[in-house]
Amino acid sequence: VFSHVVRGPEDPILGVTVAYNKDPSPVKLNLGVGAYRTEEGKPLVLNVVRKAEQLLVNDRSRVKEYLPITGLADFNKLSAKLMFGANSPAIQENRVTTVQCLSGTGSLRVGAEFLAKHYHQRTIYIPQPTWGNHPKVFTLAGLSVKTYRYYDPATRGLNFQGLLDDFGSAPSGAIVLLHACAHNPTGVDPTVKQWEQIRQLVRSKGLMPFFDSAYQGFASGSLDADAQPVRMFVADGGELLLAQSYAKNMGLYGERIGALSIVCKTADVASRVESQLKLVIRPMYSNPPIHGASIVAAILKDRDLYNEWTIELKAMADRIISMRHKLFEALRARGTPGDWSHIIKQIGMFTFTGLNPKQVAFMTKEYHIYMTSDGRISMAGLSSKTVPHLADAIHAAVTR
Ligand code: PMP
Numbered sequence: 001v002f003s004h005v006v007r008g009p010e011d012p013i014l015g016v017t018v019a020y021n022k023d024p025s026p027v028k029l030n031l032g033v034g035a036y037r038t039e040e041g042k043p044l045v046l047n048v049v050r051k052a053e054q055l056l057v058n059d060r061s062r063v064k065e066y067l068p069i070t071g072l073a074d075f076n077k078l079s080a081k082l083m084f085g086a087n088s089p090a091i092q093e094n095r096v097t098t099v100q101c102l103s104g105t106g107s108l109r110v111g112a113e114f115l116a117k118h119y120h121q122r123t124i125y126i127p128q129p130t131w132g133n134h135p136k137v138f139t140l141a142g143l144s145v146k147t148y149r150y151y152d153p154a155t156r157g158l159n160f161q162g163l164l165d166d167f168g169s170a171p172s173g174a175i176v177l178l179h180a181c182a183h184n185p186t187g188v189d190p191t192v193k194q195w196e197q198i199r200q201l202v203r204s205k206g207l208m209p210f211f212d213s214a215y216q217g218f219a220s221g222s223l224d225a226d227a228q229p230v231r232m233f234v235a236d237g238g239e240l241l242l243a244q245s246y247a248k249n250m251g252l253y254g255e256r257i258g259a260l261s262i263v264c265k266t267a268d269v270a271s272r273v274e275s276q277l278k279l280v281i282r283p284m285y286s287n288p289p290i291h292g293a294s295i296v297a298a299i300l301k302d303r304d305l306y307n308e309w310t311i312e313l314k315a316m317a318d319r320i321i322s323m324r325h326k327l328f329e330a331l332r333a334r335g336t337p338g339d340w341s342h343i344i345k346q347i348g349m350f351t352f353t354g355l356n357p358k359q360v361a362f363m364t365k366e367y368h369i370y371m372t373s374d375g376r377i378s379m380a381g382l383s384s385k386t387v388p389h390l391a392d393a394i395h396a397a398v399t400r
């Protein structure tokens with residue numbers, strides 16, 4: 001009965017790793033997926049995560065019972081505090097509902113399902129370009145996806161006027177997906193001044209902001225600084241949704257740990273919204289897993305562990321920034337034609353190189369370097385040892 005099933009395509013991002021794994025070359029390099037690697041090219045488990053796990057193992061009172069549908073209560077409270085700030089009026093007034101979800105993706109999906117059921121506008125505007133999974137997550141949740149202008153290939157920066165024009169002509173109440181910081185794939189973020197203009201326009205048009213925060217701490221190295229755009233939107237008293245992921249900033253990729261927060265106008269509304277989120281979650285996966293949430297909660301609630309985390313996080317962010325400088329210098333040393341300053345200007349895990357799909361294919365075939373066909377490279381996958389190989393490949397691709 002399944003013989004008619006046609007083979008589906010590989011995921012454009014995860015498929016890069018599938019191809020990489022098949023390549024026997026000893027010099028192969030995977031810059032596709034956005035996962036942090038050490039200077040030695042190895043995945044990193046943060047020391048603070050190991051410590052928190054040890055605490056959990058040693059605590060004999062811990063059991064493996066089901067969590068509530070909404071997840072671990074401590075984790076939810078601490079996650080909201082991490083983004084909105086310790087003194088956030090919205091938290092103090094109990095206007096925020098936070099539910100533990102399956103990492104960033106699951107948080108986006110639960111938020112989108114809620115909006116499709118309970119919000120009067122079904123249209124969501126996502127940036128052009130954006131993370132490849134966004135359109136699928138929102139479409140399958142029942143929203144109708146449109147794009148707004150975001151990236152300007154000519155300047156390799158923000159198309160701010162295009163963004164304002166597209167928000168300005170969006171129907172009142174439309175949902176707008178905003179990357180909280182370290183925009184994926186472009187590495188281009190609005191300035192604080194631009195964020196303020198965006199906020200004013202969003203609020204004056206009654207648009208519904210849905211923030212996707214997958215990289216808090218990775219843009220500037222500071223958790224608070226990276227939370228600033230979201231905090232500006234909370235400070236004005238308006239509503240918003242927020243999807244948080246701990247995949248990158250705690251290196252908890254496979255634990256699938258994240259949170260969805262909905263900031264409401266009153267505590268009463270927030271509690272009714274939460275009751276509906278439970279009805280979204282229960283038939284999907286009943287309740288979320290306990291381990292990742294316990295790790296995050298242990299780190300966020302202990303001052304020493306929290307401080308240790310911020311130091312390790314900053315070290316990851318700094319290593320990525322140093323890779324940006326090394327790659328930029330290596331291209332300059334080779335006299336590679338073009339302006340490559342965007343490599344050091346862009347923010348977060350990725351550089352949007354400007355290489356076209358043909359150049360990318362050439363680099364994969366001749367140099368065994370793997371990346372998404374839009375020319376996005378994960379700076380976190382580079383090391384001092386591999387930068388020269390990448391620079392050689394880029395040089396060859398643009399001069400052939
Ligand atoms: N949003 C963005 C912008 C991302 O880059 C990612 C991860 N690549 C996610 C959400 C979701 O990641 P996860 O589900 O692993 O937390």
